[in-house]
Amino acid sequence: MRPFFPFLPTLIVLTTFFFTNNLFSEVKWESSVEGAFTKAKKEGKPIFIDVYADWCGYCKTLKKEIYPKKEVQAELSNFVLLSLDGDRFPNLKRKYQVSGYPTLLFLDKNGSLTEKIAGMPDRRMVVRTLKSAFSKRDQESTLLAQVSKDPENNLLLLKLGEYYFEAKEYQKAAEYFYRSFASEDPRTPENRHKALFNLGVSFSELKNWEKTIKTFSLYLDKFPTGSAQAAYYFRGSAYKALGKRSEAESDLKKALELTSNPEEKKEIQDLLRSLGSDR
Template sequence: MVPFSKIRYFLALLLLIFTSEMTAEVWETSVETAFNKAKKEGRPIFIDVYADWCGYCKTLKKEIYPKKEVKQEMSKFVLLSLDGDRFPNLKKKYGVTGYPTLLFLDKNGSLTEKIAGMPDHKMVIRTLRSAYSKRDKEVSLLADLEKDPENNLLLLKAGEYYFEAKEFKKAADYFYRSFASEDPRMPENKHKALFNLGLSFSELKNWEKAIKTFSLYLDKFPTGHSKAALFYRGGAYSSLGKKPEAKEDLKKALELSSDPEEKKEIQDLLNRL
């Protein structure tokens, strides 16, 4: 017969092993999986953007992340580890220019905090706590808007928030309200709101409204983002099968562009018409 003390020790050991496995951090490697998980669970996202050749990135993973206090704070986040060189769009979106870069997002992918370069464990803990306190960015935005509903900057930020969350109908509503607002404090926001309204309609594949919005933008703000407005309006014309109008806009956008990659993208679109 096995002594009770040994059974109790064995059970305690099993519990310790089980608990360790349960509390071990799980690093996602798929952007889609991590973002879906964050939305489903209502948790913020922590992205470790690294490169295989980056020595500091390895130090972070071997020496900083395993620390008890760091792990405790990280457990509140959906963790995502990405080789930055394989995700150029993500680098561009969040302004990643070197490694390591740590990104802290709310559940809808809106950036709340960022660390560029090699931090110590205290900075990581401090930033994780700060990012977690901002995990309900949507709630705080809407609360601020309730107090000041005509504030065109807050309306613009709400539109940008929902655009990042891919809730384009909500984004369009807030961008329109920002543009239409009679708030005199920040009139410069009107051109941003109108341009982003056109982008929202493009994402919704509402090509007619996209064309009308970018046409209004080009009329009201001729010194604004004309090249981009022409490009997107040309794309909308193309989607409606209006090739002459599409070609005219895209040729104008091509003339205004000085970036080789951008010019190639526009030319490729023209060649397909």
Template structure:
């Protein structure tokens, strides 16, 4: 029992020695209030006590100096998905961890579903901080920020188009899948997978997404390889289980007339 309590303490309070500079709030309302007062963005992690990758984030990734330096520029909030299901459901958390960046009014400007790995997390946070004047700077009244932003846009009308997107390719692919734009998702996933240099977490997640996308497009034989890989290597247990279920359905289905997904 004490182990469970200790794990919960680390996840919820964030007071492990390695990450003591990061102040975790456990109330979303308090976090948004602090963000409005400090003109900051809000970093939210939706986690659970039993989630292995949530513990990995806390123990391995957040203590990294480069990630810690980025996170301390946000108001950080941790939500226990089991104890605060209304908040987790409000964010449509489909698995754990779910990571989000919010404006002080609660608007979601970035989202990562599942464990991102330290490099992807660092890339996402860095780009958000560089693209949003509300984070990483000394507090400035919002009216002044708007005026400064308007001046910069007038002096450099093309700068907005030249800024890199803070959205990771896998998140763009997931959004396309959720919008049933499966061809678009495939166009993103294919080069991402082919250009990956190692079978890391992102590679496995991309194979999982592509397997589901190929099934929706009726390319069942191509989907089989991705789903088999994802059933063994996808980063989250529920993703591995889902891939295994789809693979089983694919193997058992009569492919002549209809998609296994609709049986």
């Protein structure tokens, strides 16, 4: 006679349920920012960053009650995942303008921001935003395709330059900022001053000091009512890097006169003091 186990069907159902839950709880969270960004580029996957603080109650609720949900886990599996204590990563907070916790950042494979949630979301919002961010995972290809169809569109060229700048591909950024500035597109001529300014900043990031000086000199000549304070700052810093103290001092003093920001003032004053110590 076969044994009778009336509890067996229930056991099978429960086992299946717990196995499914365990399966969806196994998405991998990276522990290194550099490693996560490298992995995203290599695999062509977007990035999801959970920015939290240890003292934040909502952050704990997200991790315990929202992220383990099956439908959330399914969408998270399409991303390279990072969970970071925001107070330990001030540069990341500045870059992505994180002002409170929790903040959820959705980036493409090159680290360009596509979506952002500030504050406590519900499950539906997380799933919806993950899906939207995943659809924007390859902004580079989208922008390149748009530019290929309209190669003189200085707004598209500017956006592509900004994209590469955010991805820290400064040489490519400089190429597209220059093309945006040089474009004779009459639709959005106001973008030319942004493109030229950003071109100068790109050369500064590349430590090409001669081109930094040349670009910001052209900027100050063509757009004297633009961002003069920042232009003098970047040009002065480039002069300093080349050991041209008098030119650096002149530009940095002009930048100091034009700024009212206490942090900027302190930074410029420190640079001016360092010029004296270099003598």
